[in-house]
Amino acid sequence: MGTTLTAGELRKGLKLEIDGEPYLVVDFEFSKPGKGQALYRCRLRNMITGSQFDRTYRSGDKFTAADLEEQQMQFLYHDGKRYHFMNTSSYDQLELTEEQVGEAIHYLTENQMTDMLLFQGRPIGVSLPNFVNLKVTRADPWLKGDTAAGGTKPITLETGFVIQGPLFIEEGEVLKIDTRTGTYVERVK
Amino acid sequence: MGERELLAAKRAHLEFRARILQSTRTFFLEQGFIEVQTPLLTPELAPEPHIEPISAGDNGLLITSPELYMKRLVVAGYQRIFQISPVFRRGERGRLHHPEFTLLEWYRADADYHVLQDDCRKLLDWVCKAAGRWPGWRYQGQSLEIAGEWQTLSVRAAFRTFAGWDPVMEEDQTRFDTDLVEKVEPHLGFPRPCILQDYPKTQAALARLKPEDPSVAERFELYWAGIELANGFSELTDAREQRIRFEAARETRSTMGCPLYPLPETFLDSLAHLPPCAGIALGIDRLVMLLADAENLDQVVAFPPE
Numbered sequence: 250m251g252t253t254l255t256a257g258e259l260r261k262g263l264k265l266e267i268d269g270e271p272y273l274v275v276d277f278e279f280s281k282p283g284k285g286q287a288l289y290r291c292r293l294r295n296m297i298t299g300s301q302f303d304r305t306y307r308s309g310d311k312f313t314a315a316d317l318e319e320q321q322m323q324f325l326y327h328d329g330k331r332y333h334f335m336n337t338s339s340y341d342q343l344e345l346t347e348e349q350v351g352e353a354i355h356y357l358t359e360n361q362m363t364d365m366l367l368f369q370g371r372p373i374g375v376s377l378p379n380f381v382n383l384k385v386t387r388a389d390p391w392l393k394g395d396t397a398a399g400g401t402k403p404i405t406l407e408t409g410f411v412i413q414g415p416l417f418i419e420e421g422e423v424l425k426i427d428t429r430t431g432t433y434v435e436r437v438k
Numbered sequence: 439m440g441e442r443e444l445l446a447a448k449r450a451h452l453e454f455r456a457r458i459l460q461s462t463r464t465f466f467l468e469q470g471f472i473e474v475q476t477p478l479l480t481p482e483l484a485p486e487p488h489i490e491p492i493s494a495g496d497n498g499l500l501i502t503s504p505e506l507y508m509k510r511l512v513v514a515g516y517q518r519i520f521q522i523s524p525v526f527r528r529g530e531r532g533r534l535h536h537p538e539f540t541l542l543e544w545y546r547a548d549a550d551y552h553v554l555q556d557d558c559r560k561l562l563d564w565v566c567k568a569a570g571r572w573p574g575w576r577y578q579g580q581s582l583e584i585a586g587e588w589q590t591l592s593v594r595a596a597f598r599t600f601a602g603w604d605p606v607m608e609e610d611q612t613r614f615d616t617d618l619v620e621k622v623e624p625h626l627g628f629p630r631p632c633i634l635q636d637y638p639k640t641q642a643a644l645a646r647l648k649p650e651d652p653s654v655a656e657r658f659e660l661y662w663a664g665i666e667l668a669n670g671f672s673e674l675t676d677a678r679e680q681r682i683r684f685e686a687a688r689e690t691r692s693t694m695g696c697p698l699y700p701l702p703e704t705f706l707d708s709l710a711h712l713p714p715c716a717g718i719a720l721g722i723d724r725l726v727m728l729l730a731d732a733e734n735l736d737q738v739v740a741f742p743p744e
Contacts (some may be wrong), residue, residue, distance in 0.1 A: 257529045279532030285615035
């Protein structure tokens with residue numbers, strides 16, 4: 250069980266448990282008629298499904314803080330169906346489905362360290378460092394005079410993820426990728 | 439940005455604020471008012487169901503409003519007084535709320551809330567002229583005007599129009615507060631200020647009931663651009679009735695689990711001698727914010743609260 254919070258403690262960025270699911274307060278507004286009751290107007294986002302809704306709370310309303318925990322976990326391998334991770338201090342292992350891993354599947358290589366977000370002990374999200382280095386497994390040779398694609402071409406990374414990158418990139422090179430935007434940053438020597 | 443740069447960037451707003459304070463003082467002095475100062479630390483406050491004082495420990499409480507002290511001055515024969523004072527309310531923090539803010543409060547003996555409404559018209563006209571905001575200006579993209587007739591709405595009419603029910607007939611405090619914020623206030627005070635008056639008697643606070651219709655109290659609020667600027671009333675001068683209301687407010691606080699404080703006995707004693715009078719409090723920070731076209735209060739005070 251998370252700690253109990255009062256309406257006065259509501260603010261942007263707070264994480265609450267509502268009907269058994271974790272929610273993030275993405276927007277918050279305090280309003281109060283001079284002599285009347287305070288209203289705490291919140292926009293809440295479900296941290297699992299991403300759906301949002303607005304709700305107004307009043308003084309006296311009580312909440313449970315979402316029982317969230319972040320653990321450093323290393324990605325071990327993908328067995329074709331599931332993604333296996335290990336906590337490097339406790340050696341506990343976890344299996345996640347592709348859906349649970351989400352966007353991070355594009356950037357996961359063996360031994361990659363991740364921040365795993367757990368809600369009541371259950372993994373609900375994997376976050377990666379802002380930048381990862383990935384090897385190019387396919388990059389069609391650059392034909393001189395070929396500027397059709399505006400100076401970029403598709404590049405396949407070792408994870409199977411395809412990005413757009415500069416024409417000079419060749420197979421076997423290592424690239425720095427921004428995991429927040431899924432874009433090429435630079436070549437890594 | 440470091441603090442020095444932040445404060446330097448606020449200079450235009452702070453100078454503007456100073457001009458508004460200055461012109462406010464001039465306005466009242468020219469009308470024969472005396473500027474007073476009353477304590478910020480007090481042993482007694484008017485119990486309010488939804489206003490939380492901040493304790494100063496052994497030294498008492500920080501005032502949530504200077505009204506009790508100012509009425510004690512009116513009792514002693516000070517006919518026209520005003521004050522610009524910091525006040526303190528626990529837990530209020532938002533775009534339009536600071537736990538410490540500045541109230542302009544004024545009292546007139548032998549006057550009722552209509553006289554105060556007239557004061558408001560003259561004061562805002564005067565201040566807008568001094569601030570270069572006459573006949574109007576733009577606030578956050580909307581045209582606001584000071585020159586011209588103001589709208590006056592009863593609470594009953596406003597709720598019937600914008601919320602679809604009559605709060606004088608139906609008593610529902612929670613629904614009232616929610617609808618006021620979400621359905622009524624957003625319509626009030628465009629482009630000129632609006633007076634919302636005659637509150638249900640259950641929300642009279644320290645106001646007297648209307649002699650010709652005791653289901654409502656002679657209380658009004660001033661709105662501009664959807665923002666509550668001032669709250670005034672024809673003061674209740676009946677000490678017995680005031681004690682009953684204070685006890686009821688204390689009872690409400692008790693059921694909500696709020697801290698309880700002793701009733702303001704010194705004030706209640708003096709109330710027996712209070713002449714007919716009217717008093718009002720206006721939020722200076724909010725007025726400056728509006729006139730300065732600032733989005734929130736933080737921008738118009740040098741050091742916003744954490």
